[in-house]
Amino acid sequence: MAKTRKLGAFDVSAVGLGCMGMSEFYGPSNGRDEAESIATIHRALELGVTLLDTADMYGPYTNEELVGRALRGRRHQAFLATKCGIVRSSEDKSVRGVNGSAEYIKKACEASLKRLQVDVIDLYQLHRVDPNTPIEESVSAMADLVKAGKVRGIGLSEVSAQTLRRAHQVHPIASVQSEYSLWTRDPDEDGVLATCKELGIGFLAYSPLGRGFLTGQYKRFEDFPEDDYRRNSPRFQGENFAKNLELVKKVEGIAKEKGCTASQLALAWTLSRGDHVVPIPGTKRRKYLEENVGALDVIITPEDAKAIEAVFPAGAAAGQRYPEAMMARLRG
Template identity: 35%
Template sequence: MNVVSADTLSKTVKIGDSLVGKVGFGAMLLTMTPNPVPYDQAFDAIKAGVDSMPAGVKLFINSGNFYGHDRPSANLDLLAAFYQKYPEHAERTFLSVKAGCDGSERSVRRAVDNINKLLRGTKQLDLFECARVDPSVPIEETTRTLRELIEEGEFSYIGMSEASSATIRKAHVVHPIAAVEIELSPWSYEGEAKKVIATSEELGIAVVGYSPLGHGFLTGQIKSRDDLPSGDARLRLDRFSKEGLKRNSNIVEGLKKIAERKGISAAQLCIAWVANLGDHVMPLPGSSKSGRVLENLAAGLITFTKEEFDEIVQLVESLSVYGLRYNKAMEGTLWG
């Protein structure tokens, strides 16, 4: 099993003026679950990632002002407590926070203000992004508001989430976009994702690939709906329906065989595959276990030959993924 060591974190991704590790840390499932992990365990997981970064490189942490099962503020409450306990780690991390808000000036300003209040002065907000593109507000208008907030010192960089390549171009004209967050994994690599990756490379934008493990399914650890706790958000996704789990299991078995040949875990295979999509692409897995965090980070240094990379693409294409990325009700919110 590949585990991170002092000399394996040489790869980085540039976001604005910051260098971050090739693999980020998704904090969502620390709190957005029916069974949130204890603070001490979450702190150990985050700290393991931070401590593994070489000098001058930050751990990218992704949070949201709605990442909580019982209360929306749970994730930011946890991070504020972490930074309060480890204030020296504030400068060693790059914090990206998204908000579930519409694109109007009033809503965006309220969201940014709320995030900064929840952080309680423990950490400067590095990057802000609206969780989805609001179809009722021109993206140029939303971006102008975000530009004003940067000028006012509320945060440093603008990010986008689930945005199409055309929308990214429109926003980038108003103010440079530093990062775009989209779902990327061997079973989530659709045509628009390829366009976003290409457009972002052209414009000097980092791509943050969330759910590189297919919401955990591609690790092979989830075999039935009973493996997820009651109330888990994944139970509402097409691919986690009874039929979806059954029909997509062949993809997992195929990935596991390829991983075994390479001497790595299925999880590392998926993270590494996303990392190999481009120098500007950063996989964003999450874990509440410090050992797993180190394994995830190490995966960013695993390389593929063209034949190995294409084998994974061809495997998924030949077996055909069953189900939408989310579900019919939510599909309209994607690729704004």
């Protein structure tokens, strides 16, 4: 399997590294191991994982600073992707808004450049489409950043196929980032994955391991720390947890037969969905990073695909992927 793939005109590693969990959401905020997180980023670069994905709202703001520190003296080795568009309150981190105005985007980019300590961002992504701002305005502002030499490429996140086509007419879109995995097939069902392929746009699959669930590491709801984001996710609660755990056990069985881990099988399945698909599993530990990179050596045959589909068909996962309020912000 090729070790690099295309995001529009850009060559990136076939598997990227999501950096969000190094700063927030998964696990206790007071238990962060910055040294291990930075070592994980350095190890990723050593292994040829060039694509690093962050966002201003992770932390908030602290994840970009962490990635910036990790890239000192190594900037030339990385394809650096960050995002703007989700606005969080400094007083209450749970309060979030969406802003896609030209003025906001340009200010947010300047702030990200400073936190990352770089002169240019390789891929600047709009985290969510602002329902109050035409996508043409948002993309035009991002195009201005490309012309100014502050950004190399433009990406969108959680966007509909129709909005993507409108955006692509304003300026070439390099990538779309959306959740995609065995248990989240929305990009297949709503035509986004096919539209990306048609238009020559790369697809960044975030949470390709189902927020860790597809790894098989979690057996009980109580395995998640008290302040772990997943405790509020419908798929990790009550009967949904039990039903989804049964699906994972079946995936583990197929993985065992292939001589790989459940994580590697799930990532290899995502990679098999198209040459334009680049999964960006998140981890803050080197050992899991190395396991994820091993998925590049796992080949999904047509027989494997049928076996996986038989035990884990589209729509099999129990529960929505986000709480109701967050679901309302998707697919602009």
